[in-house]
Amino acid sequence: MSAADTTTPAKVPPPRQAPPPVPDDRRPSGQHRPGGTAVPWLLLAPCLLILALVMGYPLARLVTLSFQKFGQSQLWGFQPAESVGFDNFAKVLGDGEFWTVVLRTIVFATGAVVLTMVIGMALALLLQRVSGWLKVLINIVLVASWGMPVIVATTVFKWLFDSDYGVFNALLSKLPGIDMIGHNWFASGPEGLAVIMLLVVWGAVPFVVITLSAGLTQVPKELEEAARLDGAGSWGVFRYVTLPVLKPIIVMLTTLSVIWDMGVFPQVFVMRNGHPEPEFQVLNTYSYDRAFVVNDYAQGSAIALITVLLLLGVVAVYMRQMLKIGEVE
């Protein structure tokens, strides 16, 4: 470039200086080479292409669908899908059943998340205090239950809580004064959902325990000692030393749990043999029901979209935390 500059005729305005280097450009100068910015985009291209096709397009379709009339005849192409504005949302939001489902989902998710986090934390702390051999045993069981396919776990729980031959009823009945043989846990929504919540918590606790255990090993021993010398009891040490250090992990785990537990589907669906009763519907099964059982795809989409919007706040917190972690490089 500099060679060309000297031959520039005087009347032409001086060429603009090369743009200043991008401030956050941390590459060593040796890595500057022709096409330097094209390479990363080329590497990213296949990934972005797939995500755009199978994620971006359906996501856009989800939005447009929820503003259309789209039922069986539109699916088979007998009628064009016509725009209906906010009709679907108005119908959904004006439906009392929808709000019951929302409330039920929130109660379910809150219960599951709180139980998961509290039990997870308690077990992580317990693991620090038991003998080595027992720690190994518990870890094996935790990892094995974590690795259980959700469908397998669901069928196992279905069997455990079977009304006639389930071992849970048999064990309960061994307690004096209790006869639970033949008790059907799925006859009522709250009891059935409690069983499903137990299943979700059982499946979610191992991840929390193992992640928190890894975090606990990084709590500086000196800090705990210092707190103890300053007169803090076990609770004080936990509250003022352990918790603050673990906070980033706890935020990540809690937000992830909320996202997962608000989105619970196969557990409810399979537990109720593919046809959840009205008092078992949570947001996801409800959306599925509207779309594929009632064949109103537009309303199903509207419900799915509302679910996504409901979760946006939680997702934002999760993303901030992950980005913070991502910046530690």
Add this chain to the structure above:
Amino acid sequence: MSTLAGAGRRKHARLGWNLLGLLVFLTAGFPLYWMLNTAFKPAKDAIDPDPSLLPTGLTFANFGRALDIADFWGPVGRSMVVSLAVVVIGMVVGLLAALAISRFAFRGRKIVIVGILAVQTVPLVAMIIPVFLLLNDLGQYDRLTGLIITYLTFILPFTVWTLRGFIVNIPKELEEAAMVDGCSRTGAFLRVVFPLLAPGMVATSVYGFIQAWNEYLYALMLLSQKNQTATVWLGNFTTKHGTEYAPMMAGATMMAVPIVALFLLVQRKMAAGLTAGAVKG
């Protein structure tokens, strides 16, 4: 004297914690135990209203019955094809993308990272309706290829993010040293980074395989009954006589054991990759 008493108290405390730990071990492990127990016990003992908690005998009859009730190997083969294809494509595409965001500084890098993270949080269930319509339009309904493409959307973001974690833990200086010594950028990657990355890639692939293998909803919705996968096979496990639990637990065991074994192998590596740096926040 006081130290002795302290030691004694600590020993008592340890015993208490151990008892509690043992209780946790039994409770947490019970569902697994009961699955295996039911799978291997004679079917008539499985329908005892007062079941014995200990094994009552060892039989493989339930497994035979489970294989008889409906075609088992077909669904397993299809699950295998889908999961392997997803993992192979996902690893190649994911590795390229992970390299881009971990080893290059470029305008838009942050947006790409945010995008990939954001995609991970979109609930898959919400997407089932448009994905179903899309594949219907493309003529990919009831095809394994349709399911494979769909699974890539949840395997890819996870693969990219995890591989990125493994790559940033490999010091850049190693690569740079190789380049100073005359390697090209590609050469430096293949000779230096790749060997160090291999264990992480194996762990990520196995994890991705498990995720694809376990998926239920899309497999149920995008494939017809005659093309069902292993999870749907188990989810639909009922006969004319209602649910036969002993064969069902045998089926569950066949589904779970290989997956749990794989998971036990890679879990440690994955946990390290997922939480690396998390505490420093």
